[in-house]
Amino acid sequence: MLEQTLSIQPLKAKDFASDQDVRWCPGCGDYSILKALQKALAESGARRESTVVVSGIGCSSRLPYYLSTFGFHTIHGRAPAVATGIKIANPALDVWVVTGDGDCLSIGGNHALHALRRNINLNILLFNNEIYGLTKGQYSPTSAVGTRSSTSPKGSSEQPVKPCSFALGAGAGFIARSEATDQKRLPEILQRAKEHEGAAFVEILQNCIIFNDQAFDRFTASSVAADRQLFVRHGEPMLFGKAANMGVRMNQSTLKLEAFDLNDGVAGEKDVLLHDENNKFLAMLLMEMSYEVGFPMVFGVLYCNRDARYELDRHLTKEPDWQGLEQLFKGKSSWQV
Amino acid sequence: MTFVVVEECIKCKHTECVEVCPVDCFHEGPNFLVIDPDECIDCGICEPECPVDAIYSEDDLPERQHKFIALNEELSAVWPVITEKKPAPDDADQWQGIPGKLQYLER
Numbered sequence: 001m002l003e004q005t006l007s008i009q010p011l012k013a014k015d016f017a018s019d020q021d022v023r024w025c026p027g028c029g030d031y032s033i034l035k036a037l038q039k040a041l042a043e044s045g046a047r048r049e050s051t052v053v054v055s056g057i058g059c060s061s062r063l064p065y066y067l068s069t070f071g072f073h074t075i076h077g078r079a080p081a082v083a084t085g086i087k088i089a090n091p092a093l094d095v096w097v098v099t100g101d102g103d104c105l106s107i108g109g110n111h112a113l114h115a116l117r118r119n120i121n122l123n124i125l126l127f128n129n130e131i132y133g134l135t136k137g138q139y140s141p142t143s144a145v146g147t148r149s150s151t152s153p154k155g156s157s158e159q160p161v162k163p164c165s166f167a168l169g170a171g172a173g174f175i176a177r178s179e180a181t182d183q184k185r186l187p188e189i190l191q192r193a194k195e196h197e198g199a200a201f202v203e204i205l206q207n208c209i210i211f212n213d214q215a216f217d218r219f220t221a222s223s224v225a226a227d228r229q230l231f232v233r234h235g236e237p238m239l240f241g242k243a244a245n246m247g248v249r250m251n252q253s254t255l256k257l258e259a260f261d262l263n264d265g266v267a268g269e270k271d272v273l274l275h276d277e278n279n280k281f282l283a284m285l286l287m288e289m290s291y292e293v294g295f296p297m298v299f300g301v302l303y304c305n306r307d308a309r310y311e312l313d314r315h316l317t318k319e320p321d322w323q324g325l326e327q328l329f330k331g332k333s334s335w336q337v
Numbered sequence: 338m339t340f341v342v343v344e345e346c347i348k349c350k351h352t353e354c355v356e357v358c359p360v361d362c363f364h365e366g367p368n369f370l371v372i373d374p375d376e377c378i379d380c381g382i383c384e385p386e387c388p389v390d391a392i393y394s395e396d397d398l399p400e401r402q403h404k405f406i407a408l409n410e411e412l413s414a415v416w417p418v419i420t421e422k423k424p425a426p427d428d429a430d431q432w433q434g435i436p437g438k439l440q441y442l443e444r
Binding site for chain 2: 017022026027028031032034035181183207209222
C-alpha cells in the first residue's frame, strides 16, 4: 500500500495576504490591523482553508478581501449572525468577525449582544475610530461628547458607548483592548483571542485620518503615551509612566481605583494591584478608566474567563430530525420533541 | 509588500515622511533614511510626502532600484528610529535628481 506523507509547511504572514489592492485611505489604522492579523494567523499556525473572516459594512469590513482565507462581506450589522451560522454548520472552522463602531454598536448592536451572550466561539474585532468613515464623517455611537461632524455640527451631546463595558455586560468571556498601530502587542492579543474557547471581543482603537484624525492622540501620541497608557498582563503589577513610577491601587474605603506616584510617599509598591484577568469586578473598573478621569487608558487582555466554556455544540449533538426544506414547508405546524 | 526608500534620498534626506508615519518605521542614517519592512504597514501615506520622490511601493519599484529592498531591511536593523522632522542638509537641493548617488551612502 502506498503511503504518502503530506507535509504542511508553516505559513508566513505574507501568505495570508490576498492578491487584491488594499483600498483604505493612506495612513489609515486599518492597514496596521490587517498586518497584525496576518502576523497573528501565521504565528498561531492557522490554516487558510480552515479560517473564515466575516464582516459587515464599513471601512473595517473591507478587510476579508485582503486576506487569503475564506471571507464573507455580509450585510450591515449582521456579521455576528452570519458568523454564528458558519460556526454552527462547521465548528472546526476558526471564525473571525471584523466590524466597526457603527456596524457593531449602532445597527448591529443587537446581533453583537447575542453573539456575545451565547458565547459563540468567534473572535470579534471591533475597529473603533469613533466616527462613520465610509459614509464620510457622521458621529457614531462611540464618538466622544462634543465631537463635531456633519450630523453634529455643534458637537455631539450623547454619551458614547464604551465597547468593552458593553461586551462585559453582554457576557463575553474574553475582552481585550489594543491600539491599531501596536505591532508588537496587537498580534499577541489577537492570538489570545483565537485561543479562547468562546466569544472573544477585541476593541482596537484605530485612527481615521480623514474624518476623525488624532481622536486618540491625547493618550497615543508618542510624547505622552508612556504616561497615559497602562498595558496590563495577568499576574503583573499595574505600573505605568516613563520611569514605571506610577501605579494603580484600590482604595479600600471607596472601592475605587486610584492612580498614584510611587515616589510621593503616600503608598508604596506593595499597594500596586496585580492584574487578574479572571476577576470580572476588576475588569469592570479597568474598562471604565480613562484619561479624562485621571487615569491612564488601559490596554491588554482586560478580562478572560476560562470557565465560560463554549457550550453551543452540546445543544447540537442530537441528530436533528431533518427531512429537507420541502418537507418543512409542507409539514405540520407542530412537532413532537 | 512594503514601501522602500531609494537612491533619490541619499544626501537629500528631507524628513517630511517620518512625521506622517503612523507606526514610526523610518530609521535614520548619516545621509539616508530607510523603512523597516517588518514595521511598515503599507498604508502609503509617506509616498506623496517626499519632495524628491524617493519612496516607492515595493510592487512599483523600478528595476534599477531593486537592490534598495535589501538595503532598507539591512540598515533599518542597525539605524535608530526617527519620528520628528528635522532640517534637510544645506546642500540637499544641489543633490536632488543626481544619478548614481549610491556610492555616497554613509553607513
